[in-house]
Amino acid sequence: MSQSRPTFDTASLVEDVSLTRIAQYILVVVFIGFFLVPLEAGFVTALKTNEAVARSLPFVPSLGDGFTLENLEFAFNQLRDSFVNSLLLALPATIVNVLLASMAAYGLTMVNWRGQLGFLILFLIGIFVPYQAVIVPLADFWNNIFPIAEMLAPTFAAIPLLAEYHSDLVPLIITDIAYGIPICTILFRSYYNSLPESLVEAAKIDGASIAKIYRRIILPISKPMFGVVFIYQFTQIYNEFLFAFTLIVAADAPAAPVTLLIPSLGASTSGINYGIRMSAAILAALPTILLYVAFAEQFAKGLRTESG
């Protein structure tokens, strides 16, 4: 993309200064502060000892005595296993979720068949199902009616690098996929609607079957959208608490994802250790941040395509 750069000279810069300009900039600084200060405070608190937290203002960093890396170390050790759980949960779930959603959206927008509208409505309804309403039947289903976790336990035990208890994640993965598909499908659908129909028509005339058109034409073109939906859905699943709590139940369960552990970290009979809490929060957020950084360009492209 090319832009035209205005010629830079100090004279015009000074000329530009006016009351409105100053007010605008002050407003900008205030908003930046509003958003960044809590983050900074959290980060800084993670590096403080408990005494330092009590002594100083939240956003002031502590050097010398008050500075410590112990909190981070401690939080990391506590969370280590659950990180693995969270990733084992979120990565496969997101991948399958996004793939299935893209296929569904393809079928709904680029292929003509009877009853499409009905299915579309079902998807839309799916978005609005409140999680809270279904946790009881959900637990019942996975624990009693179809105890897939138990059934797969021995298989998981046999797989190297995985442990038996990891099979407890399977119901959660399936649930997250199921509840994530509607919104992801709608996201893909709006993207596919913006693609020219003539692409699919040309492929049909070239002799490609519906499946081949998806595989060879639509899927490769969807890359920017995959980036967006993947980041969005990964964040949703990774941060998800309610279903995890319903199905995995306890923070000390071996298969517990990170979201279950965080509330319990740093709490003790002597009160709450904010340093540990903040460390846990920051560490927990790292995977999603890294993911965003890795896919940032795709994300931006995808958003641009959406609105373009």
Add this chain to the structure above:
Amino acid sequence: MGRIELDDVTKRFGPETAVEDLNLDIEDEEFLVLVGPSGCGKSTTLRMIAGLETPTEGDVYIDGDHMNYRVPQNRDIAMVFQDYALYPHMTVRGNIGFGLEEEKGYTKAERGERVEEVAEMLGISELLDRKPDELSGGQQQRVALGRAIVRSPEAFLMDEPLANLDAKLRSEMRAELQNLQEMLEVTTVYVTHNQTEAMTMGDRIAVLDDGRLQQVGEPLELYHEPANRFVAGFIGEPMMNFLEGELDGGTLVTPYLDYSLDDDLRSAVGDATALTLGIRPEDIELEEFGGDPGSLGDHEYVMNVTVVEPHGNQNVVHLNHAGAEDEFDVLQAVTGGMEMLTVDEEVVVSIDPDLIHLFDGQSGQALHNRRMEAETELTQI
């Protein structure tokens, strides 16, 4: 053989009828142009031949096979879209080769060779490894053509392929397309709204309006012997002049001039009283007006020049009545590029009865067409 037959084909979209009762036979190796204004049904007709739409009534045959319910993948036709519809993530090579993957009887190596063969035919061999967004409009168009050619289909279907090109490029591509089609000997159905393209490219032209076929025939046939007023007005640029009036005795009375008809013309007209006189701009003769109204002969009128459009190789002269208050012009005439009339000049307009067309004022049917020009002999140089 790539013969295409459309039998009583009708296409309705809900309450709208896009194509009505279309009967058209396209011969093998013929270049047939479907032409007409926006919304006339030409694109819909093309898409029914392609299989992207299904006829509501009637039958489509390609090569004698009934096609109505056959999917596009199985019709052995190739299409060039107005927006080219190139696969953006594939190289030129990939784009052209994609359709070959489904063709039986090719080894991988043979496919590669065929792609290179076609690329060379179209002059895009150096572009094979580029992506569509790295190509100019004209280059993209050639890739779209390549994609169609490579499969050696029974028929080419082209939907306004030149519409997105610059005027100059369009003229160049017209000649190239024609040469290509002749060389490849493939039946081609070509859709356009541009009558110049239709006239210069088609072996035959089919004119459509509002879903109905108006006339099918060779270009010059449609030009000199239009079946109705619509065809007469659509084919030919600048457009044919039309003067509507009533027949009074032996004279056609119009708001702008009176035109006497001889016995032959009167009998051609038969019972019709509401008539439209048509005369092509290039058939109107212009001469300087000496000032004496008495010197005017039959079918000669004094008019005022309102606008002169210089085209370089010719001028289009707009004429109105002297002192007329209407904005528009009554007639347009064409003169050679070197002759220059001035605005407000008075001229004698001569409309030769041998050159006029007469249409029924109500139905638009052609009652009498001008004599076809005799083939001109080559001059001695």
Add this chain to the structure above:
Amino acid sequence: MAQLELDHVTKVFQDDEEDEEIVAVDDVSIDIADEEFLVLVGPSGCGKSTTLRMIAGLETITDGEIRLGGRVLNDVRAQDRDIAMVFQSYALYPHMTVHENIAFGLEESTDLPDAEIDDRVHEATEMMGIDDLLERTPGELSGGQQQRVALGRAIVRDPDVFLMDEPLSNLDAKLRAEMRTELQRLQDQLGVTTVYVTHDQTEAMTMGDRIAVLDDGQLQQVGTPLECYHRPNNLFVAGFIGDPSMNFFPGEITDGTFVSDSIEYPLDDDTATDLDGQTEVTLGIRPEDVRVGEGSASDHTFEATVDVVEPQGDTNTVHLELDSGREFTATTNGRPKADEDDRVVVEFPPKAIHLFATRSGEALKNRDIEADQEVGNLLS
């Protein structure tokens, strides 16, 4: 006083990704008179749209000045420039009615009372012949109607300058021909300076008071349509203006004769002096000046084979091939007697040829206009 001056206007784009500079418009200077209809014409990417957008204020000016009525526009915002623009895509507000679309500009940029705005809207729509469509939204209109609304929106503001960016290109060929004449009449009637961008040389020829031909960001020639047609400054203008295009034969001058791979063409003494010592020369002749017939080859006459005959109805475009394989076109009248693969003889009348310096493209000699050819009165 709406004289528009482009003074050494340049536009450079920075391509951040490729780290390149693109000179879209290179040192263009044009003086547009009050009430003049100037057409900016050239192929895609020649800089015509960018120039128009700089006049509108939608692009900044890298170098040079644009003045309207003496006032420098460079740093004036688009909203403050008293200019109305018609876009190729019409850019109508889809959620507003025709009435609201047209009134919007007046409401935003003037203090006029509602009643007067209403009057002006009615006036403009009557002029455009769309006063019965006032309550419709753009989605309910045909292409031609939408275009008239876009025009109405521009007219109603009574601006100093109209800018039009290929406004007819989305219309059907027939509608385009009609709108051409209408637009011209309109502009004549309103008397507003107009800058019109197109890639279609027919539009340029028939609509412009003057044409400015651009190629690759550079101004090639500014002149009346007929000047550009009969007295092109260089190869580019000669090849761009005129449809079908002028035929070109590159070659050399040897001993007062033009020699190319296909023809030998003796030049008379007057012509030879015009050449000013240039030896690498391209000969140009327009298709309508090529005479096709029977006979034998001589000084200015050559044998050729007919390749394709394109019948246009009143004329024919005949594609011919000389024995060397070089192709060219001729325009003939009436029903074609020549068929594909016929052998014919073609004459290039000496009065009709143009000669250009091959390397620089500059015109060395343009065609002669006879005293009795009236078009001569219009050429300076």
